[in-house]
Amino acid sequence: MRVARRMHKIPPYMFAELDRRRAALKARGVDVISLGIGDPDLPTPDHIVEALIRAARDPATHQYPPYEGTREYRQAVADWYARRFGVALDPNTEVLALIGSKEGLAHLPWVFVDPGDMVLVSDPGYPVYGTAALMAEGEPYPVPMSRERGWVPDLGAVPPDVARRARLMFLNYPNNPTAGTAEPGFFAEAVEFAKRWDILIVHDNTYSEIAYDGYRPPSVLQLPGAKDVAIELHSLSKTYCMTGWRIGFAVGNPEAVRALAALKMNIDSGQFAAVQAAGVAALRGPEEPTRSRVAVWQRRRDAAVAGLRAIGFDVAAPRATFYLWVPVPAGYDSVGFTAHLLDHAGVVVTPGAGYGAGGEGFVRVSLTVPDERVHEAVDRIRSALSEPAGRPAEPSGRR
Numbered sequence: 001m002r003v004a005r006r007m008h009k010i011p012p013y014m015f016a017e018l019d020r021r022r023a024a025l026k027a028r029g030v031d032v033i034s035l036g037i038g039d040p041d042l043p044t045p046d047h048i049v050e051a052l053i054r055a056a057r058d059p060a061t062h063q064y065p066p067y068e069g070t071r072e073y074r075q076a077v078a079d080w081y082a083r084r085f086g087v088a089l090d091p092n093t094e095v096l097a098l099i100g101s102k103e104g105l106a107h108l109p110w111v112f113v114d115p116g117d118m119v120l121v122s123d124p125g126y127p128v129y130g131t132a133a134l135m136a137e138g139e140p141y142p143v144p145m146s147r148e149r150g151w152v153p154d155l156g157a158v159p160p161d162v163a164r165r166a167r168l169m170f171l172n173y174p175n176n177p178t179a180g181t182a183e184p185g186f187f188a189e190a191v192e193f194a195k196r197w198d199i200l201i202v203h204d205n206t207y208s209e210i211a212y213d214g215y216r217p218p219s220v221l222q223l224p225g226a227k228d229v230a231i232e233l234h235s236l237s238k239t240y241c242m243t244g245w246r247i248g249f250a251v252g253n254p255e256a257v258r259a260l261a262a263l264k265m266n267i268d269s270g271q272f273a274a275v276q277a278a279g280v281a282a283l284r285g286p287e288e289p290t291r292s293r294v295a296v297w298q299r300r301r302d303a304a305v306a307g308l309r310a311i312g313f314d315v316a317a318p319r320a321t322f323y324l325w326v327p328v329p330a331g332y333d334s335v336g337f338t339a340h341l342l343d344h345a346g347v348v349v350t351p352g353a354g355y356g357a358g359g360e361g362f363v364r365v366s367l368t369v370p371d372e373r374v375h376e377a378v379d380r381i382r383s384a385l386s387e388p389a390g391r392p393a394e395p396s397g398r399r
């Protein structure tokens, strides 16, 4: 059997590799603390689970759902957008249900990218953007980001011949992995850039509700004229702790929404209508469950930032996401430091280089474990720092 050439372009999925390493350590009896994967540890709110159970009992949900999503789900999305962002959306032409936002992100290049077209992806960034561009035989162009610029890409540094060939620009604020946030001023710049070069902005707004200290992340669609050039993707995964449920949505430019729907019609047949009914309960339901979950992550953020700063890390306290983007100590690169923490602390973090060359020098710490494990992880990292770099914890014969 021979797989298609394009499959060789897929880099190893970093989280799968981390999972394997963690499993190997666990098999050796090591008590591993995983701060590696961005998957909320807190449960889906009860009223959402109840809505699924009720809907699943209704045989009407047992048949194929409408391709574009149920009318109730699209209306709930439009109403949520009006309430949350003050953005008016037509549920019939400007809202599309997704089987998780990753599904939409991965399919968009198929819709807009011809072989040889360029796709602007931020570096570092969520790996799906670049891989999806490669599967459509496009060329991802990494736009550098830096701590100095607050982890927003420098669009002025994109060469004109690249901008001319670009069809899509992926943006993601609040950002995974850097936890950076964008001000409306940046989106204005992005919209202007997209108009000038005829590029579709794909804004991944997965973390809009995971924010602290009163910060309310914006929608790119709040900018005048943004709907001409932008589509925004959301996920219920992080907002409502529903990663396993696979439900999200795309909103914005009606042509882009229609084109994505036309592709999806030929690939999937929509998300289970009962899951969409649960999505309606989530979007229309009380905000308290999200608020209390965010308060838990904020508490962990404060503990981890204070703990890591006390042992010498120059780590910023993020305004959003449940990630810390931590500079690695001198003498390590990100993969080396990740391996050191695995060997000497039994702590899993994600090496920044896995998100692109621009992530080198950092590791991502995910605060998705109970508070006491966050404290313990910091203690273990402190001890691991006193071990010399590059020496394994045990004689290699025992591993």
Ligand SMILES: *Cc1c(COP(=O)(O)O)cnc(C)c1O
Residues within 6 Å of the ligand: 038, 099, 100, 101, 102, 103, 126, 172, 176, 204, 206, 234, 235, 236, 237, 238, 243, 246, 247, 248
């Ligand atoms: C978690 C995550 C997603 C995936 O969300 P799903 O709706 O579960 O597919 C997309 N983008 C970013 C940046 C994420 O961190």
